[in-house]
Amino acid sequence: MSRTFSLLIGIAISAAAVPTLAQSGNLEVPKSVVAGSAFSIETQGSGQGVLYIVGPGQVLKRDVQLGQPIAIAAGDLDTAGSYLAVLTGGSSTETGEFDVAPATKPASLSFLAKPSRLPVGLQNGISGAVYVFDAFQNLITAPTPVSFQLSIPSESVQSRTVESHLGAAWTEMNSGAKDGNARFVAQAGSISATRVIQQVPGDPCGLKMNAKKVGGEIDLETDPLRDCGGNAVTDGTIVTFTESWKGGQTTVDVPVKHGIAEAAVPAYSGARISVATGVVMGNEIRWGSQ
Amino acid sequence: MGGRLLAVFLCLATVGLVVIGTLWPVPAAAAYAGGNGAFTGSSSTPEEAVNSFANDLSHLAWQKAYSTLNNKGEFTEQDFVRDITGSYPSLRTYATLDNFQVRPLHASDNEAQVELRLRWSTVVGTFLDTRALQVVKSGDRWAPVWPIVKEPHVPPEVIPVTYLRWDVIYRGPADDWGAQDVEAPHVRIVDMHPVERAAGVVVLGELLNEDVVPAYVSVKATLLGKNGSAIATGDSFDKISHLLLPKQVTPFLITFPNVSLSQVDSIHMDPTSSLVAASADPVIEIQNQKLSPAPDAYFTGNLVNQSGQNVSIAHVLGTFYDQSGQLVWVADQYTDRALLPQTPVAFSIPVPEDLARKVSTERAVVATYSPGGFQ
Numbered sequence: 138m139s140r141t142f143s144l145l146i147g148i149a150i151s152a153a154a155v156p157t158l159a160q161s162g163n164l165e166v167p168k169s170v171v172a173g174s175a176f177s178i179e180t181q182g183s184g185q186g187v188l189y190i191v192g193p194g195q196v197l198k199r200d201v202q203l204g205q206p207i208a209i210a211a212g213d214l215d216t217a218g219s220y221l222a223v224l225t226g227g228s229s230t231e232t233g234e235f236d237v238a239p240a241t242k243p244a245s246l247s248f249l250a251k252p253s254r255l256p257v258g259l260q261n262g263i264s265g266a267v268y269v270f271d272a273f274q275n276l277i278t279a280p281t282p283v284s285f286q287l288s289i290p291s292e293s294v295q296s297r298t299v300e301s302h303l304g305a306a307w308t309e310m311n312s313g314a315k316d317g318n319a320r321f322v323a324q325a326g327s328i329s330a331t332r333v334i335q336q337v338p339g340d341p342c343g344l345k346m347n348a349k350k351v352g353g354e355i356d357l358e359t360d361p362l363r364d365c366g367g368n369a370v371t372d373g374t375i376v377t378f379t380e381s382w383k384g385g386q387t388t389v390d391v392p393v394k395h396g397i398a399e400a401a402v403p404a405y406s407g408a409r410i411s412v413a414t415g416v417v418m419g420n421e422i423r424w425g426s427q
Numbered sequence: 428m429g430g431r432l433l434a435v436f437l438c439l440a441t442v443g444l445v446v447i448g449t450l451w452p453v454p455a456a457a458a459y460a461g462g463n464g465a466f467t468g469s470s471s472t473p474e475e476a477v478n479s480f481a482n483d484l485s486h487l488a489w490q491k492a493y494s495t496l497n498n499k500g501e502f503t504e505q506d507f508v509r510d511i512t513g514s515y516p517s518l519r520t521y522a523t524l525d526n527f528q529v530r531p532l533h534a535s536d537n538e539a540q541v542e543l544r545l546r547w548s549t550v551v552g553t554f555l556d557t558r559a560l561q562v563v564k565s566g567d568r569w570a571p572v573w574p575i576v577k578e579p580h581v582p583p584e585v586i587p588v589t590y591l592r593w594d595v596i597y598r599g600p601a602d603d604w605g606a607q608d609v610e611a612p613h614v615r616i617v618d619m620h621p622v623e624r625a626a627g628v629v630v631l632g633e634l635l636n637e638d639v640v641p642a643y644v645s646v647k648a649t650l651l652g653k654n655g656s657a658i659a660t661g662d663s664f665d666k667i668s669h670l671l672l673p674k675q676v677t678p679f680l681i682t683f684p685n686v687s688l689s690q691v692d693s694i695h696m697d698p699t700s701s702l703v704a705a706s707a708d709p710v711i712e713i714q715n716q717k718l719s720p721a722p723d724a725y726f727t728g729n730l731v732n733q734s735g736q737n738v739s740i741a742h743v744l745g746t747f748y749d750q751s752g753q754l755v756w757v758a759d760q761y762t763d764r765a766l767l768p769q770t771p772v773a774f775s776i777p778v779p780e781d782l783a784r785k786v787s788t789e790r791a792v793v794a795t796y797s798p799g800g801f802q
Binding site for chain 1: 589591593603605607608609610617635637638639640641672674676707710712713714715716717728789790792793
């Protein structure tokens with residue numbers, strides 16, 4: 138609350154000070170300081186004065202002794218941006234402008250990895266974007282090397298190093314051939330962030346069913362469903378069995394359980410039975426005369 | 428002078444029509460007006476007896492309706508009420524009688540056949556319950572014989588199921604903005620086809636959930652004119668199966684009334700999906716699917732619930748293709764009775780006559796609703 142109040146006062150004072158800049162002497166301030174670091178401002182004259190430092194999201198007010206250097210302690214100015222220093226004392230007002238630059242050492246990363254789930258075998262299907270921040274959550278705009286690593290169980294690690302541009306670095310990776318959870322790690326300096334990318338099987342390949350008569354029904358059962366890379370299709374995937382005979386049709390959508398789908402349909406002599414999942418067709422069986 | 432004459436004439440005509448409407452109301456109007464059968468309570472003819480009976484149904488006066496039946500000794504009042512409203516929670520349970528029609532089929536001195544068409548109103552539209560009633564003369568009164576339909580009773584038992592289920596943990600408010608959230612399911616329109624009908628343009632299509640997780644889906648379409656401006660926007664509303672399990676396909680239909688296909692230059696399709704918790708059960712088998720030929724084309728079949736839980740409402744969506752595999756039409760129907768385990772329930776979906784002649788193959792999908800939603 139008091140910080141907000143100071144900010145408002147500071148903004149008001151700096152706004153009032155800017156028109157008088159031409160009449161006043163320039164305050165000797167460093168051209169640039171690193172966020173969170175200590176520095177000092179030289180002053181001239183004698184007597185008491187007040188120093189205001191106004192910047193984006195931060196305002197400092199200090200009672201100072203003119204003619205003595207003003208020490209700004211480490212951590213006092215931690216928000217990067219352009220600042221205005223205003224020193225008032227007696228009848229004069231001095232101003233100076235300086236920049237607070239982000240620290241160069243990364244302290245935290247915001248890592249956006251998309252998508253969190255994708256099929257296996259997709260070229261450049263995974264994208265990762267990193268924003269590099271210093272210890273005070275300032276975006277580090279200086280080029281910073283960021284390494285990306287995608288490690289997939291039982292596969293070689295994909296890695297790339299990208300230099301950040303204006304605080305952001307990004308890359309694209311391929312999804313692997315095997316399903317499972319891949320670890321996607323971004324690292325800048327000693328700081329890293331990890332995301333998990335779920336690699337899921339692709340469309341089923343070589344969908345095949347078998348049929349046998351049980352009582353008055355035909356029991357249909359698929360072979361274990363696998364994608365073209367040999368990954369077991371996820372349980373819950375819907376498989377559609379369709380039985381067509383002269384004058385009628387029976388269909389049933391069943392979920393894959395324990396890798397296979399099974400259903401029972403009425404037995405009709407001469408019926409054609411087909412199987413499909415999504416847009417993938419499987420084999421067809423013609424049920425002979427019984 | 429002419430104006431006064433016209434005013435007098437209008438007053439007299441109004442009074443005359445009120446008197447006619449009061450003395451000889453149509454049954455549906457009497458029912459709608461809250462009549463208690465005083466107008467149609469007579470049973471001096473077979474039609475009047477059935478009218479009176481239907482009127483009682485519209486007022487949920489089960490006891491009174493039951494008491495007028497000739498064959499009430501064959502079943503209890505509870506059986507009768509269950510026949511009308513369903514033994515298990517279903518569309519019937521929440522339906523109200525919108526109107527009814529009585530059509531005499533045959534009559535002799537002591538016996539008559541009357542068709543009673545009860546149109547029930549529900550939140551998803553109306554459904555028709557048509558019963559052929561025998562009406563017999565008992566003394567100087569006629570009494571309907573109710574053709575009771577007893578719903579099968581499922582004996583108490585425990586059915587173990589090992590159903591698949593998906594639960595979702597979404598990102599929380601405390602998560603960093605860069606942190607991952609669960610990915611929305613990937614869905615794809617695999618077919619889309621605009622059709623011009625008398626009522627306007629209809630956009631038909633099929634949507635595939637190509638992901639490995641369940642999806643709650645919807646499809647929005649925008650018709651664009653020659654100059655690229657939007658003519659109309661609509662969505663599939665309930666002409667779609669909103670819950671799609673992995674690799675499941677649903678048809679969809681979007682209607683744009685009062686729009687001509689000649690006005691349309693292109694169509695912008697916007698399928699949306701979100702990840703929801705869902706269960707792979709119940710599994711519904713659709714047996715004996717048949718398309719009866721035009722005219723009077725119907726897509727019929729039986730739904731068999733292969734799971735252990737009752738399904739309150741089943742929504743059947745029929746997809747019809749021509750010989751080249753092109754999508755021709757999408758039609759749907761809600762079942763009015765609950766689907767009990769292993770108990771067939773018939774469905775019958777009307778298909779427009781002109782389109783039915785083009786249909787070569789058809790396919791049905793079923794969406795189910797039970798208390799508790801998708802859980």
